[in-house]
Amino acid sequence: MATTRDLLDATLEWSLADVKKWLDGLIIGEAVEGDAFNWDVFAFTIAARARREQSPDWAYIALRVYEALARNPPSGADAHTYKLSEMNLRAGLISELGEREGDPVLDSEPIVAWIQRLTTISLEEASRWLALVEEDFRAVPVEKLRVLRRIKHGLNTLAHALPQTKAEQKHPELTPWLQLRTRLP
Incomplete structure (x- = not known):
């Protein structure tokens, strides 16, 4: 063998x-x-x-x-x-x-669906946690940092393919997340 x-x-x-x-x-x-x-x-x-x-x-x-x-x-x-x-x-x-x-x-739909599954918190909640991260990341629970980081991974992946897709047109709810992407930890 x-x-x-x-x-x-x-x-x-x-x-x-x-x-x-x-x-x-x-x-x-x-x-x-x-x-x-x-x-x-x-x-x-x-x-x-x-x-x-x-x-x-x-x-x-x-x-x-x-x-x-x-x-x-x-x-x-x-x-x-x-x-x-x-x-x-x-x-x-x-x-x-x-x-x-x-x-x-x-x-690109599987990528979009994956990102939607990753966004287990609202955009508003993500913004609140992000404000804390920018102030003192140690004040943010590790699990919240992990959620934010995974969302960023998903958004970065989509952003790589974005110029070749219609994802933003078909899913305008992603636009504010994509705008937040570079600030995520």
Whole structure:
């Protein structure tokens, strides 16, 4: 049996069709052939290939892995990190190739929906916490700082793709958040 590293190296050399077929027979995030598999490195490497080749097909593979890892993160991992990687890949390809509504990779709506889920506080509440952050960040509970930071991650990701999308026109409620973005911690 091949070592985990050998298997990882081999999968990264396969064709797109072979990788899709291989993934269809697995539970992403679980052991492969009874051995631990580095899904993080696999997703990152496939995402890098997608960006380098400007390939929505390779990006779809990476997105599939990131989505699965975000739904069921490995022990000690944070689901937000996987969602951030997923959305950054989407935004990067949208900025390079343009938006295609309804496309599983090049549609900005998943990014917008993610940001809407991240905004667990109102704009007014965010502004109040931000005023405290600017005065003395130590006065702000860590969890509130974390919420503000995650919102900023989402807004930065969208802002990267924004020139190529109609997101602001379709979601004018994002405009005040985008204006607040640079002040968020």
